[in-house]
Amino acid sequence: MLLRIEHLSYTYMKGTPFEKKALDDVSFEIDKGDFVGIIGHTGCGKSTLVQHFNGLLKPDEGNIFLNEQCINNSNIKALRKSVGFVFQYPEHQLFESTVYKDIAFGLKNEKLSKEEEQQRVIQAANAVGFDLSLLENSIYDLSGGQKRRAAIAGVIVMNPQILVLDEPAAGLDPLGRDEILDFAVKLRKEYGITIILVSHSMEDVAKYANKVIVMNEGKVEMIGSPGKVFEDEDRLRKIGLGVPQIATLFKKLSVAYPQYNIDREIFTVEEATRFLLRLLGGENK
Amino acid sequence: MSHVHITKSLFVFTMEDIIKYENVSYSYAYDFDDEEEELNNIQVPHVIPFAVKNVSFSVKQGEFVAIIGRNGSGKSTLARLTDALIFPTEGKIYVDSMDTSDPELTWEVRACVGMVFQNPDNQIIGTTVNDDVAFGLENIGVPTDEMQSRIDEALRYVGLEGYGDMEPHLLSGGQKQRAAIAGILAMHPKVVILDEATAMLDPVGRKEVMDVVHRLNKEENMTVLHITHHMDEVVNADRIILIDNGSLVSTGTPKKIFSQGEMMRKAGLEVPQVTKLMDNLRNNGIDVPDDVITVDEAVLALEKILVK
Numbered sequence: 001m002l003l004r005i006e007h008l009s010y011t012y013m014k015g016t017p018f019e020k021k022a023l024d025d026v027s028f029e030i031d032k033g034d035f036v037g038i039i040g041h042t043g044c045g046k047s048t049l050v051q052h053f054n055g056l057l058k059p060d061e062g063n064i065f066l067n068e069q070c071i072n073n074s075n076i077k078a079l080r081k082s083v084g085f086v087f088q089y090p091e092h093q094l095f096e097s098t099v100y101k102d103i104a105f106g107l108k109n110e111k112l113s114k115e116e117e118q119q120r121v122i123q124a125a126n127a128v129g130f131d132l133s134l135l136e137n138s139i140y141d142l143s144g145g146q147k148r149r150a151a152i153a154g155v156i157v158m159n160p161q162i163l164v165l166d167e168p169a170a171g172l173d174p175l176g177r178d179e180i181l182d183f184a185v186k187l188r189k190e191y192g193i194t195i196i197l198v199s200h201s202m203e204d205v206a207k208y209a210n211k212v213i214v215m216n217e218g219k220v221e222m223i224g225s226p227g228k229v230f231e232d233e234d235r236l237r238k239i240g241l242g243v244p245q246i247a248t249l250f251k252k253l254s255v256a257y258p259q260y261n262i263d264r265e266i267f268t269v270e271e272a273t274r275f276l277l278r279l280l281g282g283e284n285k
Numbered sequence: 286m287s288h289v290h291i292t293k294s295l296f297v298f299t300m301e302d303i304i305k306y307e308n309v310s311y312s313y314a315y316d317f318d319d320e321e322e323e324l325n326n327i328q329v330p331h332v333i334p335f336a337v338k339n340v341s342f343s344v345k346q347g348e349f350v351a352i353i354g355r356n357g358s359g360k361s362t363l364a365r366l367t368d369a370l371i372f373p374t375e376g377k378i379y380v381d382s383m384d385t386s387d388p389e390l391t392w393e394v395r396a397c398v399g400m401v402f403q404n405p406d407n408q409i410i411g412t413t414v415n416d417d418v419a420f421g422l423e424n425i426g427v428p429t430d431e432m433q434s435r436i437d438e439a440l441r442y443v444g445l446e447g448y449g450d451m452e453p454h455l456l457s458g459g460q461k462q463r464a465a466i467a468g469i470l471a472m473h474p475k476v477v478i479l480d481e482a483t484a485m486l487d488p489v490g491r492k493e494v495m496d497v498v499h500r501l502n503k504e505e506n507m508t509v510l511h512i513t514h515h516m517d518e519v520v521n522a523d524r525i526i527l528i529d530n531g532s533l534v535s536t537g538t539p540k541k542i543f544s545q546g547e548m549m550r551k552a553g554l555e556v557p558q559v560t561k562l563m564d565n566l567r568n569n570g571i572d573v574p575d576d577v578i579t580v581d582e583a584v585l586a587l588e589k590i591l592v593k
C-alpha cells in the first residue's frame with residue numbers, strides 16, 4: 001500500500017462564519033503504480049484532498065500514511081522529493097526569471113553538473129512538449145498553455161514517486177493534454193510512478209485511470225474501476241458530473257437495440273471503433 | 286460613457302457588424318514604450334515575431350463565435366486587442382464602429398466589451414464576491430438601488446448564490462471562474478469575450494454557464510466570442526474561427542470545420558469524440574456521414590446502418 005487515507009476530515013476557517021467542512025471522513029487506499037482519477041463538481045474538496053498528500057494541509061482528523069509511515073505532520077519540504085505536485089493554477093508555481101531557471105529550480109540541491117542539469121531540464125521540457133526555443137524567455141511572455149507546460153516540467157524534472165496533477169489539462173490544447181497524460185502513463189510504466197489526476201474531463205479519466213474516486217460535498221461518493229463508475233450516468237449527473245460522449249452514445253444504442261448486446265462499458269473512441277467494426281463487419285484496414 | 290442597460294437591443298433584427306478586424310497584426314516585441322530600454326538593452330530580433338498576423342474577419346451583432354487554436358496560436362492576444370488592452374501593430378479593429386487604436390475611445394471600447402480572463406486571479410479585485418461584481422457595476426454607472434438585484438441575478442447565473450460574502454481567494458478554482466464570469470455578465474456588455482473561462486468547471490457547471498451565455502446571446506442579442514479548448518462547447522456556435530500561428534486558417538460553421546479532420550489535426554486540435562468515431566468507421570469502409578458532431582446525430586447515423 002503506497003498511500004492510505006483513514007477517516008480524513010478537514011475544515012477551513014474553523015470558528016468563523018465562513019467555516020467550511022471541505023473533507024468529511026474520507027478513506028481510501030492507493031497502490032503503487034495506480035493511475036487514480038479524482039472527479040467531483042467544483043468546490044467538492046478535490047484540491048483540499050490532494051493538498052494533504054504533499055503536506056500543504058494537515059488533517060484535522062484522521063491519518064495519512066505514505067509507505068506505511070504517518071505523514072500527518074510532515075512538511076512540504078520533506079515530501080517534495082517523493083510527492084511531485086502540480087497546482088491547479090500553476091502560474092503560482094512559476095517564480096524564477098526564465099523558464100529554464102524555473103524548471104531547474106528544484107534540482108538545486110541535487111549537486112548536478114551543468115551538463116547533467118541541462119539534460120534533465122531539456123528532458124522534462126521535451127516530455128511536456130515545451131518549445132525549447134522559449135527556454136530563455138521570461139515566464140511572463142508565455143501564453144497560458146505554455147506556462148502550464150513549464151510548471152509541469154518543473155515538477156517532473158524531480159522524478160517523484162507520486163505525481164499529483166490537479167487539473168493539469170485545463171488550458172491545454174488537445175495535443176498538449178495528450179502529451180502530458182501520455183507522459184504520465186510512461187512514467188507509470190517505466191518507473192512505476194503513481195499518478196493521481198484531478199480532472200473535470202470524464203474522457204481523460206475514462207481513458208487513463210485504472211481507479212476512479214468520485215467526490216461529492218467533501219465525501220467519497222463512489223470508488224472503483226472506470227467501467228463501474230461511468231455505468232451509473234444518472235447518479236453522476238445528479239452530482240454535477242457526466243460521462244464521456246461515447247458512453248452516452250453507447251447507452252442510447254443499447255436501449256434502442258437490445259438485440260445487439262451493446263457493451264455498456266465502452267467509453268473511449270478506440271473501444272467504440274473496435275466494437276462497431278466487429279458488429280458492422282467493416283473492412284478493418 | 287455608454288450605458289449598457291438591459292434595454293432590448295435595437296439591433297435584434299438587423300445583423301450589423303459589431304466587430305471588424307482589418308488586416309490586424311500584433312507583435313509583443315513592439316510593445317515597449319520605454320525608449321531608453323529600447324535603445325540600450327533589447328537587441329531587436331532579426332525576425333520580429335508576430336503573435337497575430339494579418340487577420341481579417343468581422344463579427345455580426347448577436348453572433349456567437351468560437352475561436353479555437355492550439356496553445357500559443359494567438360487567441361488571447363486577439364482577445365486583448367479586441368478589448369483595447371493592447372493595440373494593433375498594423376491594421377485596424379473597429380468595435381461598435383469605434384477604432385480601438387484611438388486613445389480617446391479606449392474606455393468606451395472597454396465598456397462595450399466585457400472580457401473574462403483566462404486566469405480569474407487577474408480579474409477578481411473585490412474583497413468579497415459581492416464587492417467584486419459591484420465594482421464593475423459602479424464603473425458603468427448602475428444606480429445603487431438596482432445594484433443588489435443585478436448582483437444576485439449574476440451570481441444565480443453562475444450557480445454562486447450564497448457565496449456573495451465569501452472572500453474570492455478562499456474560493457475553489459472553479460468557483461473563482463464562476464465569480465469572474467458573474468462579474469462580467471452582471472454588466473450585460475454588448476460583447477462578451479470568454480477566454481477559456483470554463484476551463485476549471487465540472488461538466489454540469491460548464492453546461493449551466495454555457496446555457497446562460499447562449500440565453501443572453503439569444504434574448505439580449507449579446508455578441509459572444511468564446512475561446513475554448515472544449516470542442517463540445519463549440520458545436521452550438523454560429524461560426525468557428527480557427528487560428529494557428531497567429532493567422533486565420535479557416536472560418537465556417539462547426540459542421541464545416543469539424544468535417545475537415547485533417548485540417549484540425551494540422552492545427553493541433555481534435556474533433557468531438559463522436560466525429561472521430563464516425564471518421565474511424567468511414568476509413569474502414571462503413572458508410573456514415575462526415576458531418577456528425579453530436580451524440581444524437583451519431584445515433585441517427587448508426588441507426589441507418591444497424592437497421593439494414
Ligand SMILES: Nc1ncnc2c1ncn2[C@@H]1O[C@H](COP(=O)(O)OP(=O)(O)OP(=O)(O)O)[C@@H](O)[C@H]1O
Binds near residue numbers: 012047459
Ligand atoms: N482557504 C479556504 N478558506 C475557506 N474555504 C475554502 C478555502 N479553500 C477552499 N475553500 C472551500 O472549500 C471547498 C472545497 O474547495 P476545493 O478547492 O478543495 O474544491 P475543488 O473540489 O478542488 O473544486 P474545483 O473543482 O473548483 O477546483 C469549497 O467550497 C471552497 O469554497
Ligand SMILES: Nc1ncnc2c1ncn2[C@@H]1O[C@H](COP(=O)(O)OP(=O)(O)OP(=O)(O)O)[C@@H](O)[C@H]1O
Binds near residue numbers: 145171314359
Ligand atoms: N506578454 C507577452 N510578451 C511576449 N510574448 C507573448 C506575451 N504573451 C503571449 N506571448 C506570445 O505570443 C504568442 C501568442 O500568445 P497567446 O497568449 O495569444 O496564445 P493563446 O492562443 O491564447 O494560447 P493558449 O491557448 O496557450 O492560451 C505566443 O507565442 C506567446 O508566447
Ligand SMILES: [Mg+2]
Binds near residue numbers: 047048088166457458
Ligand atoms: Mg480544485
Ligand SMILES: [Mg+2]
Binds near residue numbers: 144360361362403
Ligand atoms: Mg490564451
